[in-house]
Structure formats: structure tokens, C-alpha cells
């Protein structure tokens with residue numbers, strides 16, 4: 483079993499069907515991203531899937547930037563964030579009511595969010611306008627929610643699948659597949675025809691067990707789905723866990739507070755304690771340094 487089958491995004495296209503896609507699969511990334519937290523299993527499952535979806539959807543980023551998927555709901559899980567930064571660094575966290583999470587059945591994952599929205603934000607640096615899309619939480623899974631959104635609101639021919647599975651070693655495997663129809667030439671208003679229907683059916687046939695299987699590489703899985711149509715595989719992009727927190731960023735976040743609030747936040751040693759929600763790194767800041775221009 484090669485480690486390279488996980489923790490990467492495999493881009494591919496299928497010229498015969500006029501589609502391109504990305505298959506993201508991870509194990510080391512989920513182990514580390516979830517390892518910084520102690521979340522109950524239903525929350526871990528959702529966050530693992532959200533991380534895989536962020537990796538698969540982030541491909542529009544070319545050189546710089548970040549891609550964030552954020553869910554806000556009125557259910558037991560109030561907030562969940564998965565965040566991808568070029569060239570392949572992922573991190574995530576959740577805020578939830580543990581007792582309420584435990585009361586819900588494991589086979590209704592989306593009920594953990596209640597009613598809510600999924601926001602995705604594409605930020606390609608200061609020279610490009612930030613793009614934000616808001617998706618109502620619909621469907622029985624996170625992938626279905628995005629699938630419905632792309633079809634309905636974006637009028638995009640795309641299909642999305644995702645799955646997460648906790649192995650016997652306690653580590654989560656997560657996988658996500660997105661397949662899109664090639665953009666049409668300007669002036670071409672043709673409807674997606676039989677090739678797209680076939681591409682969608684083939685991609686949609688992927689099983690959750692295949693997306694998370696230990697004994698199957700991403701290359702093998704794409705061939706299994708599209709092998710009869712000669713798919714072309716491109717270079718795999720590696721994924722890893724990575725946090726971008728720093729004392730400077732925490733200081734910038736605290737700058738929004740009035741001076742007396744900052745002084746009130748200071749603890750016995752005169753410093754303000756702050757913990758990064760993504761990686762758990764603790765910081766102790768001097769209020770005077772925060773206030774300094």
C-alpha cells in the first residue's frame with residue numbers, strides 16, 4: 483500500500499465526454515487536521531468530508547490565494563470551516579454543542595447543522611476581487627448540497643461526491659470527486675447532451691467505499707469510472723496540513739477592540755492569552771504591543 487494514494491488531488495479530463503474533474507483523497511491531512519482537536523465522531527466525519535471538498539473545489543486557484551468553505555447553522559454544529567491555501571495546505575475547525583451532537587443519529591449527518599448556509603470564498607490575493615458564493619444547506623450530504631447549488635444557482639454542469647470513513651487504525655480517510663462539463667465556446671448555447679449525461683452517471687456511480695478505500699489509488703479509481711472513454715490524468719497536487727496563524731495575525735485581530743477591553747482581557751501576568759482555533763497553538767500577547775501603532 484503506497485502512501486501516495488492519499489493526500490493529493492488528481493486532476494483529469496475525458497475529452498470523449500467533454501468533461502474535466504478532480505479527485506481529492508486524504509488520510510495524513512485528516513489525521514493531522516483532526517488530531518489538533520478532540521471532536522466527537524459525527525463532527526469529525528463532517529469536517530473530514532468538508533476538507534476533501536475544499537481540496538477538490540480549490541482547483542480554480544492557480545498561483546496564490548485561499549479557498550474557504552464555511553458552514554453556519556442553527557443546529558448542534560454552529561460553525562465549521564475548512565480552508566485551503568496554495569499550494570496545498572489544509573486546515574479546519576468546528577464549534578458545536580457536544581451534548582446536542584451526541585443526541586442525533588449518526589445516519590442523519592446534515593441534521594447536525596440544522597438550517598443554515600454554506601459560504602465559499604475564493605481569495606486570490608489583493609489584486610483580484612474576492613469571490614463569495616452562498617449556498618443554502620439542502621440535501622442529505624455536504625456533497626449533495628454543493629451538487630444542487632452548482633446545478634441550480636450557478637447553472638453549471640457539475641457533479642460532486644464526497645465521503646469519509648474512519649479506519650480500524652482510528653484515522654479518517656476522506657475523498658471528494660468533482661466532474662465539470664468543459665466550458666462552451668462563446669456563442670455556443672447548446673444544451674448538455676448525451677456525453678454529459680453519461681459523464682455524470684459514470685462519476686455519480688462512485689461508491690463511498692471507493693472514495694475512501696485503502697487498496698485503491700486515485701489513478702485506478704479514475705480509470706475504473708472513466709476507463710472506457712480514455713481519461714487523461716494530469717499531475718497530482720500534494721496536500722498537507724498547514725496553519726497560517728502567527729502572533730502578527732492574532733495581534734491584527736485584537737486591534738479591533740477598544741483599549742480598556744484589551745486591558746480587561748489581560749490575565750495575571752499582564753498578557754492576553756489567545757488560542758488558534760485551527761491548530762491549537764497558544765499565544766500570549768502584551769496589550770501594549772497590540773495598541774502600539
Ligand SMILES: [Zn+2]
Pocket residue numbers: 725726727758759760761762763
Ligand atoms: Zn494555527
